[in-house]
Amino acid sequence: APERSPDLIALDDALQSLATTYPREGNVVQLKFFGGMEANEIAEVLDVSQKTVLRDWNFAKAWLRRELQDAA
Numbered sequence: 001a002p003e004r005s006p007d008l009i010a011l012d013d014a015l016q017s018l019a020t021t022y023p024r025e026g027n028v029v030q031l032k033f034f035g036g037m038e039a040n041e042i043a044e045v046l047d048v049s050q051k052t053v054l055r056d057w058n059f060a061k062a063w064l065r066r067e068l069q070d071a072a
Helices: 006-021 023-034 039-046 050-071
Strands: none
Touching (some): 006 023, 039 050
16 A cells, blocks of 8 residues: 555544544535535535534634644
């Protein structure tokens, strides 16, 4: 199996930690980043408002940025 780069390992660890600590925010990241969904689609899937999705996305980006900086 090819080796994963340290950056990908750190990102995977951070995403897992986010999903464990903040499950809804982790779902927002997965649906947006990996699923390519828009905020209105995510809101429908998660049964929350679009504003909640946008707040969760902003929170998750900041949280992940901090986690990745700490890992560097």
